[in-house]
Amino acid sequence: xxxxxxxxxxxxxxxxxxxxxxxxxxxxxxxxxxxxxxxxxxxxxxxxxxxxxxxxxxxxxxxxxxxxxxxxxxxxxxxxxxxxxxxxxxxxxxxxxxxxxxxxxxxxxxxxxxxxxxxxxxxxxxxxxxxxxxxxxxxxxxxxxxxxxxxxxxxxxxxxxxxxxxxxxxxxxxxxxxxxxxxxxxxxxxxxxxxxxxxxxxxxxxxxxxxxxxxxxxxxxxxxxxxxxxxxxxxxxxxxxxxxxxxxxxxxxxxxxxxxxxxxxxxxxxxxxxxxxxxxxxxxxxxxxxxxxxxxxxxxxxxxxxxxxxxxxxxxxxxxxxxxxxxxxxxxxxxxxxxxxxxxxxxxxxxxxxxx
Amino acid sequence: xxxxxxxxxxxxxxxxxxxxxxxxxxxxxxxxxxxxxxxxxxxxxxxxxxxxxxxxxxxxxxxxxxxxxxxxxxxxxxxxxxxxxxxxxxxxxxxxxxxxxxxxxxxxxxxxxxxxxxxxxxxxxxxxxxxxxxxxxxxxxxxxxxxxxxxxxxxxxxxxxxxxxxxxxxxxxxxxxxxxxxxxxxxxxxxxxxxxxxxxxxxxxxxxxxxxxxxxxxxxxxxxxxxxxxxxxxxxxxxxxxxxxxxxxxxxxxxxxxxxxxxxxxxxxxxxxxxxxxxxxxxxxxxxxxxxxxxxxxxxxxxxxxxxxxxxxxxxxxxxxxxxxxxxxxxxxxxxxxxxxxxxxxxxxxxxxxxxxxxxxxxxxxxxxxxxxxxxxxxxxxxxxxxxxxxxxxxxxxxxxxxxxxxxxxxxxxxxxxxxxxxxxxxxxxxxxxxxxxxxxxxxxxxxxxxxxxxxxxxxxxxxxxxxxxxxxxxxxxxxxxxxxxxxxxxxxxxxxxxxxxxxxxxxxxxxxxxxxxxxxxxxxxxxxxxxxxxxxx
Numbered sequence: 092x093x094x095x096x097x098x099x100x101x102x103x104x105x106x107x108x109x110x111x112x113x114x115x116x117x118x119x120x121x122x123x124x125x126x127x128x129x130x131x132x133x134x135x136x137x138x139x140x141x142x143x144x145x146x147x148x149x150x151x152x153x154x155x156x157x158x159x160x161x162x163x164x165x166x167x168x169x170x171x172x173x174x175x176x177x178x179x180x181x182x183x184x185x186x187x188x189x190x191x192x193x194x195x196x197x198x199x200x201x202x203x204x205x206x207x208x209x210x211x212x213x214x215x216x217x218x219x220x221x222x223x224x225x226x227x228x229x230x231x232x233x234x235x236x237x238x239x240x241x242x243x244x245x246x247x248x249x250x251x252x253x254x255x256x257x258x259x260x261x262x263x264x265x266x267x268x269x270x271x272x273x274x275x276x277x278x279x280x281x282x283x284x285x286x287x288x289x290x291x292x293x294x295x296x297x298x299x300x301x302x303x304x305x306x307x308x309x310x311x312x313x314x315x316x317x318x319x320x321x322x323x324x325x326x327x328x329x330x331x332x333x334x335x336x337x338x339x340x341x342x343x344x345x346x347x348x349x350x351x352x353x354x355x356x357x358x359x360x361x362x363x364x365x366x367x368x369x370x371x372x373x374x375x376x377x378x379x380x381x382x383x384x385x386x387x388x389x390x391x392x393x394x395x396x397x398x399x400x401x402x403x404x405x406x407x408x409x410x411x412x413x414x415x416x417x418x419x420x421x422x423x424x425x426x427x428x429x430x431x432x433x434x435x436x437x438x439x440x441x442x443x444x445x446x447x
Numbered sequence: 448x449x450x451x452x453x454x455x456x457x458x459x460x461x462x463x464x465x466x467x468x469x470x471x472x473x474x475x476x477x478x479x480x481x482x483x484x485x486x487x488x489x490x491x492x493x494x495x496x497x498x499x500x501x502x503x504x505x506x507x508x509x510x511x512x513x514x515x516x517x518x519x520x521x522x523x524x525x526x527x528x529x530x531x532x533x534x535x536x537x538x539x540x541x542x543x544x545x546x547x548x549x550x551x552x553x554x555x556x557x558x559x560x561x562x563x564x565x566x567x568x569x570x571x572x573x574x575x576x577x578x579x580x581x582x583x584x585x586x587x588x589x590x591x592x593x594x595x596x597x598x599x600x601x602x603x604x605x606x607x608x609x610x611x612x613x614x615x616x617x618x619x620x621x622x623x624x625x626x627x628x629x630x631x632x633x634x635x636x637x638x639x640x641x642x643x644x645x646x647x648x649x650x651x652x653x654x655x656x657x658x659x660x661x662x663x664x665x666x667x668x669x670x671x672x673x674x675x676x677x678x679x680x681x682x683x684x685x686x687x688x689x690x691x692x693x694x695x696x697x698x699x700x701x702x703x704x705x706x707x708x709x710x711x712x713x714x715x716x717x718x719x720x721x722x723x724x725x726x727x728x729x730x731x732x733x734x735x736x737x738x739x740x741x742x743x744x745x746x747x748x749x750x751x752x753x754x755x756x757x758x759x760x761x762x763x764x765x766x767x768x769x770x771x772x773x774x775x776x777x778x779x780x781x782x783x784x785x786x787x788x789x790x791x792x793x794x795x796x797x798x799x800x801x802x803x804x805x806x807x808x809x810x811x812x813x814x815x816x817x818x819x820x821x822x823x824x825x826x827x828x829x830x831x832x833x834x835x836x837x838x839x840x841x842x843x844x845x846x847x848x849x850x851x852x853x854x855x856x857x858x859x860x861x862x863x864x865x866x867x868x869x870x871x872x873x874x875x876x877x878x879x880x881x882x883x884x885x886x887x888x889x890x891x892x893x894x895x896x897x898x899x900x901x902x903x904x905x906x907x908x909x910x911x912x913x914x915x916x917x918x919x920x921x922x923x924x925x926x927x928x929x930x931x932x933x934x935x936x937x938x939x940x941x942x943x944x945x946x947x948x949x950x951x952x953x954x955x956x957x958x959x960x961x962x963x964x965x966x967x968x969x970x971x972x973x974x975x976x977x978x979x980x981x982x983x984x985x
Contacts, residue, residue, distance in 0.1 A: 105485065108488065121577055124575065166610070198603055203567055337757040338751065391768075414772065
């Protein structure tokens, strides 16, 4: 029944929750046909421990099905498969045998195998426990604090967190990246241009965390990666996470506070699932990222990345551009310390008071 | 309607947005009293409470009858993401038949391997792709012996590769008797073989493919009614009710659907995964993103625009400023273009649906937020069918939930009551194509309305006439020495109704001939769009 007086409407119910920051995240690592897991279910893995032997190139191999191999199931390993001279891999191990996984025992009397070459070892981006090992994937329950990003590129990588930018909306020039950052996961502000990215990679930075990433830089990174894959030796693992999205975008303030609190800690990135995992006690990090009840962040448009308190609903309004959409009143602290009330589209708000 | 007819809510829960309405009896008929839409992450209960409160606060007489609103019924439908499949067949002919059916049934075809000896590594890689829901193998009894032999060899190979995953469904379309080893019952499906004579919605394979697809992606909520199936029913009911040929076009974030019906019932229907407004391929595939920018009138650095398009896919509710709206329009045009291409490719032969329908009913989040004239322009750009048609917009997303009503009579009664509230008149489009060679007398169109009269020359291009909702205009077209809509040498007349977007006279070529130069194309699109954004703070 509707009471005669309005209820205490909680305007926060109309703001989308920000991405959660949580411990115990299940990370999925996909395997290709020839890839080999280096762990078993139930096994504990440490940060940086090899977990997958990944092959950059794969080739199909056919051998006659014999009694010795007919019992192998799809996904099982089969080593020492002789290399036929007519179908040698372009770049292969000197043993002149294949290391393969079984794909099929064909009705035509041939067993089809996937052979790999150009191995790359994938390391665990977080300590944790292996929950599942299947022919197609490995699942690891990570111990650390998982932070979601919007864009991921590259391979899983580990390092200590180094705050390189001065502010969440600052850009990091290439000249400020030096060898002291070797082995680090670099927090680089709004974005990193390609020159800075190349320099970071060259001096041994393992990963970069930014607010945004330009599509053209991703394309150039892809081309660069393809060239490196063609080289004889595999490049060191390198990855990138953009926490906010595409373009020149600041790191959200609450995540910046979390990263600053995590400076110096061991961490890892898993670009495939767009996740950063930070080791150590999560409580100080959550405390740094937490916000008082009612806090929201403006995620786009005018006042982007501003934090304030959502104090009421404004109903449908006409916004610049001519769109009609529901609005909300937020109170923000102005530069002079006074409290200002602004009206912003509700759809651009994300609530931060549930970040934990 | 009985005096104690119940009030109820409708909920259309999409992959990106949720739309809700409150419908209640008022003076002997059902009326839509309030509507809202919000990001899908918002709790629907909060939305329903807000609707009830808005009505209670604004109309005390209605509020008096709103006791117990928490217990009111809900007509709820849900959009599902398109299921993804890898299709395999021993011949290109069987494969293309299979693809035709699965594409029409709303599947996203992530890979296709049509031939006697598919590449093992590529096929295995496709099966291992974690976003793939099913691998589908087709075979036909009426195929030649060689194809049947190859299919018998391929089938166990597919089963072996599918076994590498514990969550991949295996679908056999045709005479595959042998059961693949290691695939549990709940992941194995047996469907009819593709039939060259029956690839449409009434074919057994089409229906089975749609059902299996919905089952695989329903996220453990098998009772939720699919919004596209429900909308399909409502469009057919509406066509019967109006006694007109109705073309229902729905563009959602993940997929689009189209239903053509007339007073006798449904003529055609298809769900197309490739025609969603926000395809995630845009995030990885530069060509997919550039296909959107091809339709964009936004100036500036192409790399920045590419980033903004990708941002729209990541955060569909965020960009509601000027450039964000223009990119949204570009995405809608791209989606409609893909929908038309897919629709045409699924047509069997020359069908009577080549002509424009009398009424176009637009539904789905793709049309939200944009000004009515911009919506009409996007439709004219994407669905280039010659003729005159009225555009209505299901702005509150009510049609799909009404389609959840199992009894046709109930649905028609509600539609009759709610039509005025729920179907916003966007306007009318007269789409003629470019006038032919006209000689000295190039012809003219005379527009007569109770508000004004105007005479315009027939010349290639686009013209927006301010024709408000509720006003009917009489168009007298004199093709002069040329021809228009297949008529030459005589005058002819049309009646069109107004709308929020007015009347669009579209005498551009069919199909559109966009310049290949990026800046020329952008300038032309900007010129076409300019009247559509009047008053929109561009």
